[in-house]
Amino acid sequence: MRENRSLRRALALTLASTLLWGVAHIWTGRTRTGLTLAAVWLTLLSAGVTVLGNAPTLPLRRLDVVVAAGAALAVAWVAVIVWSWLVIRPRRVRFGLPLLAVAGLCVLVAAPLGYASRLAYVSNEVVSSVFVADDPAPQVVTPVVDPWAGRERLNVLLVGADSAENRPGARTDSMTVASVDTRTGESVLFSLPRNLQNVPVDGFPPAALLNEVFQWGEDHGRSGADLLKSTVGDILGLDVDYYAMVDMRGFAQIINAMGGVTVKVPHDIVFGAYREGLIKAGTHHLNGTQALWFGRSRTDSDDYQRMGRQKCLLNAVAEQADPLKVLRGFERIADVTKRYVSTDIPRSLVPDLIDLAPKVKGADIKSLQFVPPLIRTGDPDWELIQEKVDEALGERTRPIAATPAAKPKADKPVDLDESCA
Template structure:
């Protein structure tokens, strides 16, 4: 049996950690050494091919529970195998007659190498586990229709998702959907247009069936505690099951609101995603804040509790919450414009590095803050689509005064503007539809592009 000095033992242990089988070849275990080298080459080639050959195409795997489970197990197997190879190599080439210092040095080296392998693998496995937990918690495992791999959108040219900002207050039971935006995305190009609906649209037409039978002239509410506003429809459906018969509690509100908004805009709204406003602040804090440019100073709070000065700055979650909610010295429509800018800023700044660094906090905040009916099986397609959206200019059209009266809305005009916006053809300007873009940031004739420069 070969004898090894301290220096050679350390060198061979290090070499075996970098390339499996080196120590085995040196001690004469040729077949074992070559087999370990072959296994190492396969692992390395697989990783290199996956990262450099597929790149962004790996992202959809990160939202599939089966792949996430396999990834967790695979990482654990690789970490254990690699550590075993290091320990085995160390045993084969450890110093023949080590001094106490030499023995401690070589044992410490082997242990450190194992830790260097296990620590990142354990971290990656935890990320995979957290991803699995978020996906299975937030997204339904059963789609309403089969999702085809070759065409997940079933031939649809656009997918329309209702984005809802919900605000609950201690002195007001239930949930009010104070921010409602439909994101209409071209499934081929990723071109996206946001349609903003004010919370105080009155007497909105409800979809055919029990809801319209109850309110044939539009949603009129139930008096002072449930006024006839669009933001009351969600909670009303939850409180009155007969409005959406056969739909479970917790799903009645989204179902009726999607159908109502679909009727208003004249486009099918397939899915919704609702964010609790306080939870949204948690998400921004987990990201480390969000940077926006504020054109005009903003005072917030009923009693002027805070102040956001004009200029480019990074907002904390609480500041961003007030930035998106404040109506002090302004109105609902100015607030709607800020909310769109804030959403866009968050989307643009949530880069992979930011998400990875704050993944655990983001995962916890997302589970507490988000509700959606997007099925798990559609997530890979949505990830692919989001990558396309990121490379385009997001446009926005808000149906606010003077384009649309919230008291007497022109439902026909709203549908017309949606058709024009999605066709991307300018409409003819009229005196009744002209809007002051400097006040509300939106043209009635064509959507405006969004950036993170907000008033």
């Protein structure tokens, strides 16, 4: 009976030492060691709470440090648990269930830290592979009150690129500028059709289409992404800060890694070169392949209907990409991202974008598509496009950027489309 009480006390003190380092040592008279362990633990806990409380995304700025720190903490914590058991265990207890209980405590502590370190490692690989390296000058990582330096809007060009085996290069068939209010997260999506002509680019063939600008720049010794970004900015009259381009081959894999996406299909959608696929009208949970065709099919429809479906799909993905889904498919999403996503967003801005994301998700997201009858794609009215952008952003007094001569203005107003119904 005495041995049972001693064993229960030893296990209880080991558990207490797991929650607060040093308890078992203090109980056995090793007061100095116990107090030292407790002080170290409280210091680590206080530091962690302070960092996460003041800047929840601060660890994302140094993911390599997070990986090392997580692994070191796991090893140290397990060592404290084992050490506590060794100093408190009854002498006659060697093996059996008590030892399994202590091992279980070690696993319970080490597994989450190991998983967190793994996520940090994978995240660090993604950030290093996809995002642009910052200025090599040393930077002091400190919490920033306004990471946007007074900039009221962030304009990011979102591009869906389509490449095929039967033609060289890539065509940017989906081009949308997301203009985000950095204070509230309220956003407006400006979508440009792929078949705009007379694009304001020096030397670019007038009959060529907007979706050919990227590859034309690459073929003429220029950065296709930079040229497309500046061209779209000139058309809209906006300063486009960054771009993010997804190869459509990877889009389906990202949707699958999320577990699919639910969308309202307005009417039957036929897809495939030989009409081999069909998505029936109604609300459906689509897998990656179905979502890809939902956004890209033009069979029995046109570019403008496709643009509307693409906008609906982007909204659905943004709304349904909850943290749990992303976490479950994190490594698959990370692998696809490294292979199929490119951007010029600097690495140092990633934590601030993560901070901004909940505001965007919780705020209004509106959209404006520059398609007929508002815009004639073969002979666009550039000034009208910029005026409509100003109206959407509430900036009616901003001067219009220099573009080709304006055409007669349309009298029909265009409402911001707020639904996918």
